Amino acid sequence: MAETFDDLRDLYQETILDRGRHPRHAQRLATFDATAKGDNPMCGDRVQVWLRYAPDGTIAETGFEARGCAISIASADLMADSVQGRSKTDTAALFAGFRDMVGSGVCPACNPALQQLAPLSGVHEYPSRVKCATLPWHALLAALESTPGNIEETSSE
Amino acid sequence: MAETFDDLRDLYQETILDRGRHPRHAQRLATFDATAKGDNPMCGDRVQVWLRYAPDGTIAETGFEARGCAISIASADLMADSVQGRSKTDTAALFAGFRDMVGSGVCPACNPALQQLAPLSGVHEYPSRVKCATLPWHALLAALESTPGNIEETSSE
Amino acid sequence: MTVPFDVARIREDFPILRQTIRGKPLVYLDSGASAQKPRAVIDAMVQAMETQYANVHRGLHWMSERTTDAYEAARDAVAGLMNARDRSEIVFTNSVTGSLNLVAHSYGRGILKPGQAVIVSAMEHHSNIVPWQMLRDQHGVELRIAPIDDNGELDMQAFEALFHDGKVGLVSITHMSNVLGTVTPAGQIVRIAHAHGAKVMFDGAQAIVHRAVDVQALDCDFYVWTGHKLYGPTGIGVLWARREILDAMPPFLGGGDMISSVTFEKSTWAQVPHKFEAGTPAILEGIGLKAAVDWVRAIGFDAIAAHEAALTDHAIARLSRIEGLTIHGRAQDRGGVVSFTLDKAHAHDVATLLDRQGIAVRAGHHCAEPLMQRLGLDSTARATFGIYTTLEEIDVLADTLTRVREFFQ
Amino acid sequence: MTVPFDVARIREDFPILRQTIRGKPLVYLDSGASAQKPRAVIDAMVQAMETQYANVHRGLHWMSERTTDAYEAARDAVAGLMNARDRSEIVFTNSVTGSLNLVAHSYGRGILKPGQAVIVSAMEHHSNIVPWQMLRDQHGVELRIAPIDDNGELDMQAFEALFHDGKVGLVSITHMSNVLGTVTPAGQIVRIAHAHGAKVMFDGAQAIVHRAVDVQALDCDFYVWTGHKLYGPTGIGVLWARREILDAMPPFLGGGDMISSVTFEKSTWAQVPHKFEAGTPAILEGIGLKAAVDWVRAIGFDAIAAHEAALTDHAIARLSRIEGLTIHGRAQDRGGVVSFTLDKAHAHDVATLLDRQGIAVRAGHHCAEPLMQRLGLDSTARATFGIYTTLEEIDVLADTLTRVREFFQ
């Protein structure tokens, strides 16, 4: 049946559908070092991100709970994969690259991590959907900046 | 030199220029029965009208003081001529005809009194100038309605 | 199924409907957000800009006098459309949001007293909520919410109960919901409110597009709407209110054209409607709006209402058959607005996938978050119909939705 | 005398300038009231309505996303025109009157405290007087008037003296008088006000048309103007303010698009500029305004200013030679506005007679009654110049005025 959906699949690639339906990281971490919430008032998307750090301060594990569209859930899930083992600066740099990619649709200096996130680049045609893709990242960055014990709230607006 | 002004004279007929420059009734009456003021806030035209009644209650004499354009002064002066000897109802009826004429530019059932006021009919092309022509009439009607001793204020707006 | 006028011919009036989106013909089902503009509106605005334009009211020259005539003719057209008693009851604003804010400021702060209450319904647009919240917070007026039932209809018993203490000064309520399509029982609302000494304002942003509105027959006190949903330009809205109410209301915005005289010590106000129209008005937009009103009235609201009823019935019938699809709003009396959700796909994903097939619907909270909370939803997808919408377009929507549902299976 | 660009070519951009009035070519000397619209503006609006239109911001479909892009591009264009630090500092309103009222309400009632003072000048437009009178009467703020001298220039010593008690919170002052043509010494005004801890707003309705405005160089706090005088459509105005000021200001109007979230209990606001843009904005007008800004910038303000200086010099020279004619306003630094009176004829009669020769000038108090009182006049006639005005048109004006004077002899 897949072939009859070719016209729908250009933006909603299999990865997005799959990750949207069956995210691998969609859970609250049993123990965590930081957490933050994000919401997109425009569409009601909501996400909370939990982080556990490795001894060297890099991200050891990311979990999330999200209510929202396939794009935002898939983006959260792919993000959790791609930031593992990264430092705060590293993560911020990756987000900068990601934001450029989903804003423009192109990825001029695409490293493997960005490549992994590339299925989301199609949203550049929909500025209002770009916010769905970046929302989990905003929450993640807020968590990275947070003082332990606090729950930061951020908005993709 | 008059011929070189033909193009200016269609609206500003000789009567209007003449009455505007040398009005015959532009004075406060020494004794009067009623008076009222009118002003047109849009252009700063201002007029006060004084009335003296005949024993039968008709208008015996009208005087005015006006600050304003040639149209409003000429209109006040022609009005003073045309209402002499008229009752209140009569005056109101004349004003109704006058207002129609200056609003439309035509005078379908033109009696001699309206004929006398016809030089003003050209203003119908300028709705904002129509108010210059009707302002003295509004003041006159307010005076006719006034309780002796009061000064009514009216506005052509 | 027959439609009461020749939609194909109507569509020829709308150049934009010939556009394609990614090679697919545009299926524009977002008229409830903003309607497309017929040639008559475009031409009227162009003609003004090309041949007859100047500022209005302060004229004295030909262009200004004629532009004033054209602009003021819009007031007559709108007065005729709404059957206002007098043209001076028509106040032009920049949008229905502007109209609602004008009333909330001028009537709300000038006439309503702290301690009085304002009723809105549970299905209002934010534009008819936030100004009243600001009034509540700044002026001490209470805000009461008239609840709706599960069909999306006003609960009239609960509505009447809100008047129990005699504090209600104003009911400001939608005449037609932009999410559920519900047309509220205007006559009954007015009777109840007036019996309790309260005034009634209808937010007619949606309603005026779908049926004839006669403010005298409705017997309401205020009626507001906006040009861009009635096939007119953006940037112009309408406030109708009874003359005696407008006379009693203090001005809202200050500036040119709304004054009678100005000194630094004290200013006095112009007569209505000008008292409420500060500054150079939306001249070109008024001229465009007149063209829109004339165009709509030439088609006639009987035909429009019948056409939209046919479209809505068809849409509900077709969409109801799609597995996993829920239609929100089942009011008896309703207009051409159909909100829905799919069980397996978020409304935003639905809207994006429809868009890729050239179908424009809206998804989100539709500026009615409290209603979403009442429905227990974050968002819905919403298809809204206009004069130019065809039954075939609804079939395309239904067929594509069926495929989207399968895609997300 | 040479002009810095080809006026004949510019005039071809304006279809309306080919009109005749009673068989005479239109001589449009009323651009200060509202400017005519070039083909670029007309085309941009038509193209939107014919090919790419939907509501903005709440989109999700192609038409809405693209219309949002086009509308938001207007913000970028305006930010560029004014050299704003950031596009979020540009708030769109419905007119400069709307902008001034927004500041008077939001900054005036939200930030200024009762007992503080606002300074305006003796030559303000009513739009920059009445909102402050309302603020004074409703909020207890004092209104102080900066006087002008007999040339129509701000008396800077008297201006500075108004700050003596440290109560002044805001100076709201014209950047160019719409009656006298005076360009106020913006830099000096800002330095004095800031030295006394007061903010400065310029009413740039006239100034922005005549010269490059750089808000960073001016170092002011607010700058407001309107589209229709800058060759753009009606129905759209601009408020620029420093980001931190906008952030601190409470919202003014409530409705769609200006919220972050709404519940009946409490709403939260969107980020600037959206916090101040309630409801569907003037979409088509934004698109038209962008075209106007682009068109004006392509010509360039150096050329425009030089052209208008040449026109103004010529007008003053020619009109000064007419017996019985008085020019009001003799400021050193001035724009393309010339007000005058004739000894033997009322300004209204002058305007009407000029109109019969196809010449459009304005007569009256020009929405500046307090200035008229200062000048000891009821009204003046006023000729204002635009990009398309020619030296020959000024000759026609002068020649006709000479005849009018004789006619009224």
Ligand SMILES: Cc1ncc(COP(=O)(O)O)c(C=O)c1O
């Ligand atoms: C200096 C000045 N301020 C304010 C205004 C008011 O502009 P608008 O009527 O477009 O709001 C004008 C124009 O009439 C003006 O010249």
Ligand SMILES: Cc1ncc(COP(=O)(O)O)c(C=O)c1O
């Ligand atoms: C019922 C209702 N009220 C108010 C509005 C607000 O209209 P606008 O944004 O044009 O001011 C809308 C449209 O979005 C609406 O549907």
